[in-house]
Amino acid sequence: AKPLGYYDNEVDLPGLFYKIRHAISSKRSPFDAIRTGDIADSDIITRLAAGQDPRTGKQLVRVSGDQAGTGRSSRRRKVVGYDLQISAPKSVSVLYALGSPHLRSAIQSAHGRAFMRVLRYIEQEGLIITRTGARSHRHDSASEMVASLYTHILSRDLDPQLHTHGVLLNLCVRPDGKIGAIDNHRLKQYGGAIAALYRCELAAILGAELGLEAVRDERNFKLPIVPDAITRLFSKRRIAIEAAAEAAGFDTAADRKRAQKLSNATRAAKKKGLSLSALTGDWVRQAREAGFDPVSALAEIETRLARDQRNQPAAPSPTIDTQALLDRVFSHKALHTWPQVLRVIAEELQVSASADAALAAAESVRSALVAVDRTMEGDAIYTSEGLIRAEHDLLRMAQAGRGSWHGVAPRLVETVLARETFLSAEQRDAIAHALNDDAMVAIEGPPGAGKSIMTAALHDVAK
Secondary structure (H helix, E strand, C coil): CEEECCCCCCCCCCCEEEECEEEEEECCCCCCCCCCCCCCCCCHHHHHHHHCCCCCECCCCCCCCCCHHHCEEECCCCEEEEEEECCHHHHHHHHHCCCHHHHHHHHHHHHHHHHHHHHHHHHHHHHCCCEHHHHEEEEEEEEEEEEEEEEEEECCCCCCCEEEEEECCCCCCCCCEEECCCEEEEHHHHHHHHHHHHHHHHHHHHHHHHHCCEEECCCCCCCCCCCCCCCHCCCCCHHHEEEEEEHCCCCCCHHHHHHHHHHHHHHCCCCCCCCHHHHHHHHHHHHHHHCHHHHHHHHHHHHCCCCCCCCCCCCCCCCCCCHHHHHHCCCCCCCCHHHHHHHHHHHHHCCCCCCHHHHHHHHHCCEEEEEEEECCCCCCEEEEEHHHHHHHHHHHHHHHHCCCCCCCCHHHHHHCCCCCCCCCCHHHHHHHHHHCCCCCCCCCCCCCCCCHHHHHHHHHHHC
16 A cells, blocks of 8 residues: 555654445445555545546546536536544643653544544434435435545644544445435534534543543633643644734634634645654753643653553443533524534533433433424424523513513613723614613624623613
């Protein structure tokens, strides 16, 4: 096999094939000769990228050029594949960078197994789809396809960043045995849930095998053994993106799509000629200059590894409070699709439950959801019985209070708002709208728009 690297440097690991099978077919498959764990051979990848049989080179699908023999050239560019990238939390990457080779091996193994766990979830749930039927309107789960997995340890600023790219090659076996292309739409819908399930599994492995405590860090988790100052020291890429976003006038947490575009636009080229030993020496030097000595700070965990005290019994599955999980799911948003519900639950449980336990908890909540609508793709949109009751109670209160509400005089509203200098023009308009003579008003705003601040100011104005 001739390995094909994701990047051309001496630090990244060679790619490995992973065969995804959602359903087993009795028909011969062009992927029969490929096995999970095989080195990602350059000839095989080149053929798959061209829509060819990986063994014989026979053309399996038309990828560009002549449109069905009409002589007209297609303007649609061939998509070679889709990249599923999952990164370890920064503190895990820093621990990997500053640890001994033995500790690095253990952390890399934990990361790899957590990544493989979510790949199995994708496989079992059939989240990679293929379009069939008239005008490709029908969606079916792809029965079989191949991914090439590449594990890297660096960010573009040469900071430690343990992450894996799962390149899903754009060729699959359809349920009817025919060959076709894949569609990553469903996979993108589940992107947040998949990443959260990965973190559930990673934290569970690190806790059971290395005794490492993980604590919630907003939507992520962190390892307290690595001080926040050291984590930030090795987050140069993130700091640069946040600074560029601030200069552009937006918050990366509130506008993730725009943040991703900014990340792509400011991305530097990958550096070549690197060596792990030189990088390690530089990372240790930076940490010590910042007051963190890896040898003494990580002595306990290194001793545990040396005594081979891993493979301890996994922590028992957490007791699931279904109502508490429901309240968490709908604490900031009244309507969710199932992938969104799963993401919130996995994020909530990521430091206390494995991926299996988080999935079981999500299933325990599913029966308590109420389907109230559907997306354009036909997926159910859910809310909770508690929110429905709250809306009914609000309507009854509004009906009972007919004739008893009088708006606040516009001049008084303007006088009070003049003192609230921190409010935006939109927030001021919303407050004035809320205090008119209508018995009930509705105010909507996207996440991060400042609804909580506006509501607090509204209360002060109305007093």
